[in-house]
Amino acid sequence: MDIYSKTSIMQLLEQEYDAVIHALEKFPQNLLEKEPDGKWSALMHLDHLIKSSSAVNMGLALPKFIFPIVGGRLKRAQYTYDEVVAKYTGKLAQGAKATGPYVPPKRSASEIGKLLKRFESEKERMLKNLDKWTDVQLEKLVMPHPIIGKISVKEMMFFTIYHTSHHRKVLENFSG
Numbered sequence: 001m002d003i004y005s006k007t008s009i010m011q012l013l014e015q016e017y018d019a020v021i022h023a024l025e026k027f028p029q030n031l032l033e034k035e036p037d038g039k040w041s042a043l044m045h046l047d048h049l050i051k052s053s054s055a056v057n058m059g060l061a062l063p064k065f066i067f068p069i070v071g072g073r074l075k076r077a078q079y080t081y082d083e084v085v086a087k088y089t090g091k092l093a094q095g096a097k098a099t100g101p102y103v104p105p106k107r108s109a110s111e112i113g114k115l116l117k118r119f120e121s122e123k124e125r126m127l128k129n130l131d132k133w134t135d136v137q138l139e140k141l142v143m144p145h146p147i148i149g150k151i152s153v154k155e156m157m158f159f160t161i162y163h164t165s166h167h168r169k170v171l172e173n174f175s176g
Contacts, residue, residue: 003081006135009157010127016164017123020049021116023171031174032109042174043107045167046115051102053122056160059143060129060153067153071142074152078139084158087148096147130157 003012027042035041040048067073079087107115138154145151145159 003158003161004154006130006133006138009138009154009161010130012161013126013130013157013164014123016161016168017119017126020046020164020168020171021120023168024112024116027171027174029109029112032112033107035106036174040104041107042171043109043111043115044104045171046112046119047104047107048098048102049164049167050115050118050122051104052163053119053126053160055101056156057122057125057129059156060126060133064133064137064141067141067143071144071150073140074142078152079155079158081158081162084148084151084155085162088159088162091147099146102146126160 003009024042024046032042035044133153135154138157139152141153142150143153143156145156148155148159151159
């Protein structure tokens with residue numbers, strides 16, 4: 001699949017979000033709150049994904065004329081998906097991590113239904129927001145990423161696909 005078109009980005013986002021939902025729907029209830037070795041619980045991973053998705057959605061919903069004023073236009077070659085992943089994982093290797101509003105609080109297993117609905121809602125909102133963008137706008141307009149810095153909206157979508165996939169894999173391999 002050509003990951004570089006808006007259509008394929010939307011398909012991959014939907015697949016990754018749905019895979020997270022599926023992983024959590026079959027997750028053992030007794031492990032939802034467990035924080036193995038001081039790491040995030042499954043519910044905390046979900047809350048973090050909701051928070052990051054909501055932030056991306058707020059940006060995607062802004063009027064496009066705001067982007068050149070606030071972030072400028074992309075003045076370099078577009079990063080590939082792999083380059084975005086390498087930049088992000090490189091920053092993590094240097095010690096970067098979620099901060100401030102992206103750090104999830106402890107959650108109760110009783111919240112799983114509500115959190116899954118919010119995550120599904122963020123997915124639908126993202127797809128609806130993205131549908132209003134052209135491929136050219138995705139490549140030329142810039143938005144800030146808290147770790148990577150200013151990146152094109154398309155690169156932010158690459159990050160969102162990777163980030164969701166990363167957390168899905170953690171959930172699928174959760175040892176509790």
